Every structure is written in C-alpha cells, then in structure tokens.
Amino acid sequence: MRNAIYLRRASKLIVEPGQHRLPQPYLATALKNIEYLGFTLSQPLMEVVQTMSVEQFLELYHQLVSDLKQLIGGNVNFRPMYPNFPKQVMLASEAELYINAIIHYITLQLNEYDALERIPLLDQVDLKIIDLGSAADFDHTIRNLIGAKGSISETDQADVEWVIANYEDVSSILPDEIPLKENVGFVIGTLLKYEKSNSKLISKYIRTATDVLRLAIALSDGDVSLASISKFRKFKRPERRLLLELLEQCGNRVEDMLRYKHRWIRLGEILHPAEYKHKFHGCKEAFDILRNNKPYETFSSKVEHALHLKDTSLAADILQSRPGEFARRLDHMLRMGEDNISVVEKFAAIAEQVSTPVLLQVRAHFSNRNKGHELRTFFPKGNVAKAVAIQNTLPDINSEACEAIVQTCKNTLIRRFAELPAMGDVYVDASLRQYVVPFSQRSASKALRTIVRGSRLELPEGDTIRFYLWWKEGQVDGTPTGRVDIDLSAVMYDEQWQYVEHISYTNLRSAQYKAAHSGDITSAPHGACEFIDIDIPSVVKYGGRYIVATLNSFTGQAYCNLPECFAGWMMRQHPNSGEIFEPSTVVDRIDVTADTRIAIPIILDVVERKMIWCDLALQHHPNYFNNVEGNQKGMVLMGKAMTTLTKPNLYDLFMLHAEARGRIVQHADDAQTVFSVNEGITPFDISTIMAEFIA
Incomplete structure (x- = not known):
C-alpha cells in the first residue's frame, strides 16, 4: 500500500537492493508491458530492480501493474455501444442510430456488432517515468501533507490515515507545527483513533476553542472544515475529560465559542462539564454564557x-x-x-x-x-467542488492605494x-503563470494528476481529443443503487460563449464538426462506458472556441452513492488506430465521487490549445431536465468564470522565492533550482508547494 500511495503521489517506488541478478528477459518483458500502460522505469530504478530475485521481482511487478491500471482506469472493461467507434458512428445512417437507441432503451441490451480488427496504435506516446524513491522521501511527502498551509483532500487524508495506522513510530511524519487548523483536528483525531498520541503531543497542536471543536468533530467522523453541520457521537469518559482539559487551557475561549454557538451548546450537552465539581471552571462559565445568552462584547x-x-x-x-x-x-x-x-x-x-x-x-x-x-x-x-460566480459590481478604488498594498x-x-535556505541559481518557467497556487484542496477529486482548479495545461500533440466515462451500478453500504444512467456530453461555444452545438446522447454526431459520441448506455450492472471524439481543427475552422465536458446523472443518483464512477481524456492523432481505450494515451483521469449529479471535469480552449482544470459540481438539485440542454445557463456561467479566473499564480510565487533566496537565470540547464511544468518543482507537486513554498 505504501508504494501504491507513493506511485500516485510522486511516481516513485521504494525498492530495496537485493543480492541477486535478475535475468534480463524478466525486466525487458515488464518494461514492454508497462509501456502499454504509458509508463517506464528510470535507470536508477532499473538498476535496483536487477538485484532482485525472480520471486521478489514478480511480486513487485504484479502489484505495479495493478496500481498503474487503477490510476489510468485500465482496470475495467470498456465496451461501448458501438465497438468500432468512432468510424462506425460517423458512417451509420440516422435511422440505424435512432432504432438502436430505442431498442436499447426498451430492452437495456446492446446490439451484437462484430468488433472489427483495428490497426495497431499509430500515435507516438511520451512515456511517464517511474523513479526510485526512498522511505525518508515518502515520509517527507506525508509530513508535507500534514504541514500544508492549505486544506487537503479526502484522498490526502486517506493517505495520512494509512501511514498513521501502519507506523509504530509516527514522529517521522509529524511536523513541529500544523499551520492549518482543520488539519490539526483531522490529524489529532486520527492519532487518537489508532492510539498513537498522548496529552503532551495533543496540547502542542491544540491552541484555540475552535481547535477543540474540530477535534470533537474529527472523533465523530464529521466535517472538520466546519462548512457543514456534523453530528457528535457519544464520547467515552476519558475522551470527554480530554476535550474539557484542552478547552480549559484555551485563551479567549468565550468569543471563539460564540462563533459556533449552537454547535458548542450541542457539544456541551455531551461533555457534561458540570459533572466535575472542582475542575473546568472556565469551561462551565463559557457554556453558561452560551446557553443563557448572557451579554458578551466580541x-x-x-x-x-x-x-x-x-x-x-x-x-x-x-x-x-x-x-x-x-x-x-x-x-x-x-x-x-x-x-x-x-x-x-x-x-x-x-x-x-x-x-x-x-x-x-x-x-x-x-x-x-x-x-x-x-x-x-x-x-x-x-x-463539494462548487464555484459561485456573481456579477462584478464593485466600484473602482484609488489606484495608488492598490499599488501601495x-x-x-x-x-x-x-x-x-529570505529567511529560508538559499536556492542558488534559480530558473522559473514563464508558463507557470497558467497554474494557480494551491491554497485549498479540500474538495479536490482523486486524479491521475492532481492540479488546482483554474489552472491551464497545454494540450499534447494530436488533433483528436477523446473523452471517456466509466461507471457501475450495484450496492453502496448495503443499499442498492437501482438502474444508473450517467451521460457524457460535450458542449461547444464560440468566443463570446454563444452556444454552437453539443455532442451527447441526443446528438451522436455533429453536422458541422468532426465529432462523435459512442452511444448512450442506460444501465451498468457490470459497468458501462461512453466516449466522445472531437477533432480540434474542425471546431476552430467553424468558429468554435470552448468545449465544456460534462457528466450528468440522468437517473438522479449522486455520484457519491455509486460503487464507482470516473472520467478522463486522451489525445489521439489517429483515432481509428489502436483500441478505443488505449491506456498509454490517457492524459488525465479523475474520480467522480462528489455529492452532486452534474460535474464539469474540464473545459477546453481549442484556439489556445489549453485544458482548463475545473473538477466542479454544477448543481446539487437541478431545476431542469438533467441533461446538457437543460443546464445551458449554468454551464455558460461556470465557463465564463473558469476561463476568466484571477487567482495567485505559481510563476509569481516562485519568482518571489527566487528574488529572495537566489539569483534568477534564464535557462534551466544553468540553474541549481528549477521551477517548471515538467522538471524540478512542478505544479503537480502540490503537497511540497503547500508546505515549503507558501511558508
């Protein structure tokens, strides 16, 4: 499990050197097989692997393949309605497409088309390199997560929890300070859950009444961000005493507690501070003020x-x-x-x-x-990954005041x-202006590459973008989902965000552009998939600018109530070559697990050839039919918001560090410290940036 986490977070593996000599055919075969998945091993990793025994290597290899397939979505069976997509859809008559759809809606069965033999993949793929890591570096990665200056995601929390649960000594992953308060609640709650903490350690991190509240919520498996109301569980007497002791040592507790007055009143009913006659006088006074609405100037x-x-x-x-x-x-x-x-x-x-x-x-x-x-x-x-966009009605303010600030x-x-360690000669890639600084990853979805919402990534070479979706119905926590129909759609807009056309289950191919949908599957007892191909030059030729990829839960289930649902995209220069789902061509893959029914994973700017990372929920309770036609207004608003977003960018952040801690150089080859998209510190090193550069 440690290597699975390390692979996902840093594309590294921990492999201990052995005393053997692995036969070359084993390594060559393994490299060829993982190349099909879009990965290869670095030379240092290959050198260590070659010292393993055959048994040790096979164990490492099988686990690696399983983990890589999970990362890109290659662990499931992709069987679209039209097995010879996209050519089959483009050549079929309107009557055939219509009749096939009606038959499927009535019977939920797929037509038995013969899958024609496809020519091998013609696209050239840049392989992702898996490097040799170390236990110390892995621990440093987890320590950075805990010490992040911004909120971390549920996936991040799951990784931290696994380490705490499986390490006998957690000192290597605990920083001296946990800057973000909700991380304090989660980490201390997890330490207590696995009996890895003591009162001295807890007191080191808990400083305010709100810290205590977050800890009580963490122990109740609630929302430590305090964005939603959480129900407190019944605490054991030692837990109640601990929470009261922590609250008693907090200064300015009354004002802090008044910020969340009603939650504290409910918590007080569980903690029972009055039971302790000669202790916790400050707590008793504070709860008395809250319960009896006594005047208190804040x-x-x-x-x-x-x-x-x-x-x-x-x-x-x-x-x-x-x-x-x-x-x-x-x-x-x-x-x-x-x-x-x-x-x-x-x-x-x-x-x-x-x-x-x-x-x-x-x-x-x-x-x-x-x-x-x-x-x-x-x-x-x-x-839940939501964005709120409102009309900007703020009046201008004095420009000199703005400049002074x-x-x-x-x-x-x-x-x-400047008080941080020197960095020597520093190179900062200008393209980092396109990447947003990570302040909050709380609602970020698990993805092949985690990136901050609003960041703009260059599209790889290729003319065809292929979106894909896979989902499954079944049971979640013992409750049947019923029939589940998730729809993949792509909506095209011009420069002014005027609607041009869409590709969805209602429109399987474009009359103007080279675009096709693989067919609408409406039930997924064994898993189901949908694909959309869009030829980018043809969209630009006819005046298109933006493409919004959307997922709609047609049958109304929230994504968090599904056994599995994920989406992604790949770039293809020869879309009829290779398999429809060709693992090595996957650029991004994102789990869709939010408590929502509509999701916008990405927006494409086909003129600038940029992918804008969204990972957004459009509506929690749609007011219209749950398809792409019924949500045009909301999508346009989100599209405008995400394509005009103004947030701190990584170029400005790293340039401040370079100016303060080093000497700026113009070429990466001349630098001791590199900040760029593909080498050195990259936008995907989110935990490192949050812990070490937002200092």
Missing part, C-alpha cells in the same frame, strides 16, 4: 459597529490586533472610507503578521482590482522568504 461586534459608523480609521485600529482579518476586510474599508492613506499605512504596519496565503491573495486581488472583470468567482468552503505584500513576502 471583537467582531466592535468592528461592525465602527464600520456601521463608516469610521474606517477606528475599524482599522481595532483590526490591527487581528492582522489576518484586517487583510480580509481591506477592500471593504477602502470602498467605504475617504481616508485611504491611513488605512493603507495601518495595514503596512501589521503586514508582517499576516499569513503568507493571505498576503499572496491580497497581492493578486489588488493587482487586478480595477480591471473591470465581468464576474467575481468564489469557491465556497466545503467538501501590492508593494507592501511583495516586500513583506520577500523579507519572509
């Missing part, structure tokens, strides 16, 4: 009162004691007050105390503040980064 009430009076100078004075909140309210104060100079100066005075993620976001926000973007886009906190943030970050 910090937020003081700030709101000052803003109500439009006294931004007073509000800034109050906020100086809480620098992070000052930074988040900066735009509001500049919009409503006339004394912008005073507010900016007071922000500069406390900027050193503002966290790096907030400074980066403030810098990006005010760099683009007056550019008049049509939409403002937000990603609400929670475990941007410069303050830059200078503060450079001074902060």
Whole structure:
C-alpha cells in the first residue's frame, strides 16, 4: 500500500537492493508491458530492480501493474455501444442510430456488432517515468501533507490515515507545527483513533476553542472544515475529560465559542462539564454564557459597529490586533472610507503578521482590482467542488492605494522568504503563470494528476481529443443503487460563449464538426462506458472556441452513492488506430465521487490549445431536465468564470522565492533550482508547494 500511495503521489517506488541478478528477459518483458500502460522505469530504478530475485521481482511487478491500471482506469472493461467507434458512428445512417437507441432503451441490451480488427496504435506516446524513491522521501511527502498551509483532500487524508495506522513510530511524519487548523483536528483525531498520541503531543497542536471543536468533530467522523453541520457521537469518559482539559487551557475561549454557538451548546450537552465539581471552571462559565445568552462584547461586534459608523480609521485600529482579518476586510474599508492613506499605512504596519496565503491573495486581488472583470468567482468552503460566480459590481478604488498594498505584500513576502535556505541559481518557467497556487484542496477529486482548479495545461500533440466515462451500478453500504444512467456530453461555444452545438446522447454526431459520441448506455450492472471524439481543427475552422465536458446523472443518483464512477481524456492523432481505450494515451483521469449529479471535469480552449482544470459540481438539485440542454445557463456561467479566473499564480510565487533566496537565470540547464511544468518543482507537486513554498 505504501508504494501504491507513493506511485500516485510522486511516481516513485521504494525498492530495496537485493543480492541477486535478475535475468534480463524478466525486466525487458515488464518494461514492454508497462509501456502499454504509458509508463517506464528510470535507470536508477532499473538498476535496483536487477538485484532482485525472480520471486521478489514478480511480486513487485504484479502489484505495479495493478496500481498503474487503477490510476489510468485500465482496470475495467470498456465496451461501448458501438465497438468500432468512432468510424462506425460517423458512417451509420440516422435511422440505424435512432432504432438502436430505442431498442436499447426498451430492452437495456446492446446490439451484437462484430468488433472489427483495428490497426495497431499509430500515435507516438511520451512515456511517464517511474523513479526510485526512498522511505525518508515518502515520509517527507506525508509530513508535507500534514504541514500544508492549505486544506487537503479526502484522498490526502486517506493517505495520512494509512501511514498513521501502519507506523509504530509516527514522529517521522509529524511536523513541529500544523499551520492549518482543520488539519490539526483531522490529524489529532486520527492519532487518537489508532492510539498513537498522548496529552503532551495533543496540547502542542491544540491552541484555540475552535481547535477543540474540530477535534470533537474529527472523533465523530464529521466535517472538520466546519462548512457543514456534523453530528457528535457519544464520547467515552476519558475522551470527554480530554476535550474539557484542552478547552480549559484555551485563551479567549468565550468569543471563539460564540462563533459556533449552537454547535458548542450541542457539544456541551455531551461533555457534561458540570459533572466535575472542582475542575473546568472556565469551561462551565463559557457554556453558561452560551446557553443563557448572557451579554458578551466580541471583537467582531466592535468592528461592525465602527464600520456601521463608516469610521474606517477606528475599524482599522481595532483590526490591527487581528492582522489576518484586517487583510480580509481591506477592500471593504477602502470602498467605504475617504481616508485611504491611513488605512493603507495601518495595514503596512501589521503586514508582517499576516499569513503568507493571505498576503499572496491580497497581492493578486489588488493587482487586478480595477480591471473591470465581468464576474467575481468564489469557491465556497466545503467538501463539494462548487464555484459561485456573481456579477462584478464593485466600484473602482484609488489606484495608488492598490499599488501601495501590492508593494507592501511583495516586500513583506520577500523579507519572509529570505529567511529560508538559499536556492542558488534559480530558473522559473514563464508558463507557470497558467497554474494557480494551491491554497485549498479540500474538495479536490482523486486524479491521475492532481492540479488546482483554474489552472491551464497545454494540450499534447494530436488533433483528436477523446473523452471517456466509466461507471457501475450495484450496492453502496448495503443499499442498492437501482438502474444508473450517467451521460457524457460535450458542449461547444464560440468566443463570446454563444452556444454552437453539443455532442451527447441526443446528438451522436455533429453536422458541422468532426465529432462523435459512442452511444448512450442506460444501465451498468457490470459497468458501462461512453466516449466522445472531437477533432480540434474542425471546431476552430467553424468558429468554435470552448468545449465544456460534462457528466450528468440522468437517473438522479449522486455520484457519491455509486460503487464507482470516473472520467478522463486522451489525445489521439489517429483515432481509428489502436483500441478505443488505449491506456498509454490517457492524459488525465479523475474520480467522480462528489455529492452532486452534474460535474464539469474540464473545459477546453481549442484556439489556445489549453485544458482548463475545473473538477466542479454544477448543481446539487437541478431545476431542469438533467441533461446538457437543460443546464445551458449554468454551464455558460461556470465557463465564463473558469476561463476568466484571477487567482495567485505559481510563476509569481516562485519568482518571489527566487528574488529572495537566489539569483534568477534564464535557462534551466544553468540553474541549481528549477521551477517548471515538467522538471524540478512542478505544479503537480502540490503537497511540497503547500508546505515549503507558501511558508
């Protein structure tokens, strides 16, 4: 399992050198077989593998093949409605396509077409390299996850939990500090679950009442982000005592508890602090204030009162004691007050105390503040990947104030980064401007390559993009799913986001473009799949610009209630060569597991040949028929939002580090430290970036 995690996270394997000499045919055969899956081994890994016995090697090889197939989706059987797709769909008559669809809808059976022999794959594929890793590097990867400055995904949490459960000594993976509070709750809760912790260790990380609340939620298997309401379980007496002891040591507990008043009241009913006559007096007092609505002036009430009076100078004075909140309210104060100079100066005075993620976001926000973007886009906190886009009605603010804030943030970050170890000569790839800084991966789906929403990836060579979808019906936690019909669709828009055409179960091929759908399968007791091929030059020729790939749960089940559902895409230059699902050509694969019924995995910009990573849920409860035609308005809004997104990018972040910690060079070959898309620190090294560069 450790190698499965390591392979997925870093494309590395831990292999201990042996005392044998592996016969060359074994290694050659293995390399040829994993080449079919799109992978190969690095020279250092091959050298170590050749010291293994045949038995050791075969065990490693079979597990590796199984893990690789799982990563790309090659572990299942892809049997589309039309086995000779795409040519078969393009040549069939409208009558044949219509009659086949009707028969399938009535019988749920597929027509027995003979699968014609296909010519071998003609596409040239760049193989992904699997490198030699180490136990120390693996532990460092997990420690970076725990010490991330942003939220981590459910997949990340599962990896951390496996390590905690299987390591006798967890000291190698625990950092001195866990900066993000929800990670504190999850990690401490997991340590307690597997009896790997003690009160001294817990006290090191728990500092506020909200930390205690998150821990209680973690112990109840709830949402530690606090974005949704979680039900508390009944705690054992030692657990109740521990939570009360942790709460008692927290300063300013009343105000902190008032932020989540009703949750604390429910938790207090379970903790029973009154049972302890001579202990936890601070806890008793706090719960008394909450339960009986006793007056208590909070910090937020003081700030709101000052803003109500439009006294931004007073509000800034109050906020100086809480620098992070000052930074988040900066735009509001500049919009409503006339004394912008005073507010900016007071922000500069406390900027050193503002966290790096907030400074980066403030810098990006005010760099683009007056550019008049049509939409403002937000990603609400929670475990479902949603985006909210609203009309941008913010008035412009003083440009000199914006520039002063941007410069303050830059200078503060450079001074902060300069305290980190030197990096020598540094190369930063300009294409990193297309990649968003990872601040929150909470709702990120498990994927072959994990990337941040809004990032724009270059399309590989090839004219045809092939989307694929696979799902299965059955039972989840003992509950039958019933018949499950998931539909794969692609909608095409022009430069102004005007609808052009779509490919879906209602329109299996395009009248204008070279595009085809493999056929609508409406039941999946043994698994089912759908494909869409789109010829990119033909879309550009007829004025298309954007292609939105969507998944729709036609039968209404949420994806989280399915045994399995995943989607992906591959680039093909010769789409009628090779198999329909050719593992080596897979570019990305993403698990669809959110509590939603419509998903947008990616958007293509076919003019710039960019893939915009979305991993989004469009609607939780669709108001229209659950197909692509019924959700045009929502898709256009999400499309505009994701293609005009303004967020901090990795180029700016790494350039700040380069300026503070090294000397910038123009070529990667001349650098000791490289930041680029394909070598050195890449956008896919998310845990490293979150732990070591958002410092």
